[in-house]
Each structure stands twice: as structure tokens, then as C-alpha cells.
Amino acid sequence: MDLSRFPRRRYTEGATPIEPLPRFSAALAATCPGGRGPEVWIKRDDLLGLSPGGNKTRKLEFLVADALAQGADALVTCGAPQSNHCRITLAAAVKEGLRCRFVIEERVPGSFDEGAGGNHFLFRLLGVESLRVVPAGTDMAAAMRAEADALAAEGRRAYVIPGGGSNALGGLGYVACAQELQQQMFEHGTGFEHVVVGSGSSGTHGGLLAGFLGNRIAIPIIGIGVSRDPAQQAPLVHAEAQAVCDLLGLDLAVPAAAVRCVGGYWQPKYSVPNARMVEAVQMLARTEAILLDPVYTGKVMAGLIGLARDGAFAPGERVLFLHTGGAPSLFAYDSVLLGRGTGLAP
Ligand SMILES: Cc1ncc(COP(=O)(O)O)c(C=O)c1O
Structure with a gap:
């Protein structure tokens, strides 16, 4: 797929790193059935440009x-x-x-x-x-x-x-990400069985899906909802992926089965903390010194942890977590993340 025909500004030098998370994976495995869990990796889109990017x-x-x-x-x-x-x-x-x-x-x-x-x-x-x-x-x-x-x-x-x-043009950013990821997997000889991403206004999930379909990347994408359960979220993601495919001129109908959404981790409300988010933010900070955020990636990582504990990933399978940024809002939620009071700052 040729993205070069679309005007583009560049705000990041090069590709965002892909890193294994060995200490996090070990801590997670200890809480999974039989003490075995997936091998979790991360793509550091939190290191994109723009003060700080995401x-x-x-x-x-x-x-x-x-x-x-x-x-x-x-x-x-x-x-x-x-x-x-x-x-x-x-x-x-x-x-x-x-x-x-x-x-x-x-x-x-x-x-x-x-x-x-x-x-x-x-x-x-x-x-x-x-x-x-x-x-x-x-x-x-x-x-x-x-x-x-x-x-x-x-x-x-x-x-x-x-x-x-999140419109068709914005979604092209995640088509570019799909192409970047494909090149990295090729260069490093690393494959993944699953990709886990946050799903909100849907440009990230939908754009990435369009990029996977257009580039024939056969890895399932699991979108963890940050504000909606699957019945409401899946149609949004499907529409976004289709709009991106249409903008690219791909003769492709996005299959409904390719849109995988998981709910249950964002409640009680968009942006309002829950205990599983706090656990996820603390766990990644204390095993790998990587900062998640309370509104999006903390709840998305809570979803990955929950799926692993429910046996959704076979032991040893490689799961790539797409870190979409957001750390500045940690500083509006410090109390709750340290377990003090409710500290709600939506
Ligand atoms: C840090 C972070 N992750 C994930 C998302 C969700 O991405 P999208 O709105 O493309 O679904 C957002 C949206 O604001 C975000 O700020």
C-alpha cells in the first residue's frame, strides 16, 4: 500500500521501539493458571514526538x-x-x-x-x-x-x-504503524500471536486493522474498550477501518469477524479509575519502569492481564501491547495511583 501520495508532516524520527517485558511477563505468569502466562512485548508509541507524544x-x-x-x-x-x-x-x-x-x-x-x-x-x-x-x-x-x-x-x-x-485521514497514521511493525518483525525475526490495543474514538484500532488487512498481516488485533463495551464499540471500529480502506482505494470489505473488541475493563465510567487499572499501572511501573496512564493504557493493560489470567493466551504465546501514551494525566491522578483516597480527576 502506497501512503506516499498523502501529504504528511513528520513528528518522530524513525520507528518506535519494540521491547520484550521479561519482568512484567514473569510477574503476570505468577498470577496465571498453572503459573504460566504469555510472553508480553511492547511497542513504544508513548515515545512518539510532540511533548510527549502518543x-x-x-x-x-x-x-x-x-x-x-x-x-x-x-x-x-x-x-x-x-x-x-x-x-x-x-x-x-x-x-x-x-x-x-x-x-x-x-x-x-x-x-x-x-x-x-x-x-x-x-x-x-x-x-x-x-x-x-x-x-x-x-x-x-x-x-x-x-x-x-x-x-x-x-x-x-x-x-x-x-x-x-479519528477520521479516515487520521486513521492513515495507524496504517503507517502497521507497515512499520511489519518491517520491524521482518528485520528482527520476531512474530506475535496477538496484538492488544486501546479502543476509544477508534482511529487507532480501526486504522491498525485497515493496515493489517491491506498488508496481509494475519495477527489478530484485540481492542480493549476504554469507554464502551463491544456492542457499541465494534460498529465504530468497523466503520473506521472501512473508511480508511476506502480512502486508500483498497477493494476490500472489512470482515465483521476481524473486529475483536473486549469490554468490562473501563467501568465504572470513561476516565474514572478502577482497581484493575491501578494494579496494571503499578505492575508495569514496578517491573519495567514504564509509565502507563490512568484513563487509557492502564485500563487496556488491565484487559491484557485479565485475558491472560482467563487463559485467553496460551503459555509462551507472544502478545504485543501497543502503548499509546498518555502519561501526563498520571499527575492528575496521583492519590488514587498510590492508593490514597479516591483522587478522582476525570
Ligand atoms: C493514551 C491514549 N490511548 C488510547 C486512546 C484511544 O485511541 P483512539 O481514540 O484512537 O481509539 C487515546 C485517545 O485519546 C489515548 O489518549
Whole structure:
């Protein structure tokens, strides 16, 4: 598949590393049936560029290139109060000399805190132009269009990036990731039986799936939901994967069976901590000194741990965990991660 026909900015030098997690795998095996578990590896998309980067960096390489091609002088996007997507979009805007505005959805009522740390602190440090807070359930597309219209009235030109950067163009970032991974497996002679990834606005899961299908990579992708159970999440991922395949001009109908979603790890609510997330964040930090985040990758790793304990992976099978970033929001959840109080900071 030829991605070179799509304009792209580059925010990362080279490929993100793939590393084995021997101490984590041993700790996990000790809690699995018969004391045996999978061999867990990690792809470090938390080391992508953009202050600090994560999965949005890959999507923004294509989205920002499109914004520049359209002559935009501002990016407008949306997310939750601790949105990694908003922070990374702002970082891309800074790097390109653009301004950036957010519409923030207060998904958990009362959770927006003007003085919060984590990503909210970084919004201010990186110089967001404006940040409008709206209640849960607001039509975010309409709210972002209103921001763009306000800029147009001032003679400016906004480029609107959907929540999570998850449209067909953004999904190309994870087609590029699939190609990068394929090359790494070829160069290092390392194969995997499973890939585990977070599934939220679905650009990562759907884009990766499109990349696997288009490049004939036959490894199943397991998407752990961070805000929805499979009945709601699978159709979103399927639509995203199909849109990406269509944009690429692949004559391919995404098979429903290729969309594997797992639920049950994100509750009680998107962004609200649970005990399994705390265990996963502590376990990876204390065995491999790698930081997960409380909203996404902590719950996704909790899913991987749960699946291993339920026997979903045969002993010794290689499971690749895609680390999608997000560590800044650890600093908005420090109490709960150290087991003190509830410390809820959604
Ligand atoms: C750190 C992190 N991981 C995973 C996700 C989920 O990715 P997606 O929205 O592409 O499904 C997000 C989304 O914001 C994220 O910030």
C-alpha cells in the first residue's frame, strides 16, 4: 500500500521501539493458571514526538499536513478535560506556527477544574488560544464548527480535527504503524500471536486493522474498550477501518469477524479509575519502569492481564501491547495511583 501520495508532516524520527517485558511477563505468569502466562512485548508509541507524544502524533502527521495544504492558521479540536488528543494537537500547532482552540466536554459533571495538573496544566503551558467547556452530551461537531465560524468572522481560517483525530485521514497514521511493525518483525525475526490495543474514538484500532488487512498481516488485533463495551464499540471500529480502506482505494470489505473488541475493563465510567487499572499501572511501573496512564493504557493493560489470567493466551504465546501514551494525566491522578483516597480527576 502506497501512503506516499498523502501529504504528511513528520513528528518522530524513525520507528518506535519494540521491547520484550521479561519482568512484567514473569510477574503476570505468577498470577496465571498453572503459573504460566504469555510472553508480553511492547511497542513504544508513548515515545512518539510532540511533548510527549502518543497515538495522536501518528494521526496528526496526516491531519496537520492537510490543514497546512488548506491554508489554515488555526486548529480546532475537542476532548475531555484531561485529553491527550487536545494536548498533542496543541503541540503540533505550536510546532507549525498555528494557533489552537479546544472545546472541552465535561463528560463527568463537575470534573473540569481550572487549576488541574496533568494535561490541563500542559494546555496552558503550551499556550492554548482558547478553551470552551461544554456539558456532556453537547453536539461536539457543531460546537467546533461554531469556533471555526468565529475565527472566520475575524478573517482567520480554522481546520477542524474531530475528537481523537479519528477520521479516515487520521486513521492513515495507524496504517503507517502497521507497515512499520511489519518491517520491524521482518528485520528482527520476531512474530506475535496477538496484538492488544486501546479502543476509544477508534482511529487507532480501526486504522491498525485497515493496515493489517491491506498488508496481509494475519495477527489478530484485540481492542480493549476504554469507554464502551463491544456492542457499541465494534460498529465504530468497523466503520473506521472501512473508511480508511476506502480512502486508500483498497477493494476490500472489512470482515465483521476481524473486529475483536473486549469490554468490562473501563467501568465504572470513561476516565474514572478502577482497581484493575491501578494494579496494571503499578505492575508495569514496578517491573519495567514504564509509565502507563490512568484513563487509557492502564485500563487496556488491565484487559491484557485479565485475558491472560482467563487463559485467553496460551503459555509462551507472544502478545504485543501497543502503548499509546498518555502519561501526563498520571499527575492528575496521583492519590488514587498510590492508593490514597479516591483522587478522582476525570
Ligand atoms: C493514551 C491514549 N490511548 C488510547 C486512546 C484511544 O485511541 P483512539 O481514540 O484512537 O481509539 C487515546 C485517545 O485519546 C489515548 O489518549
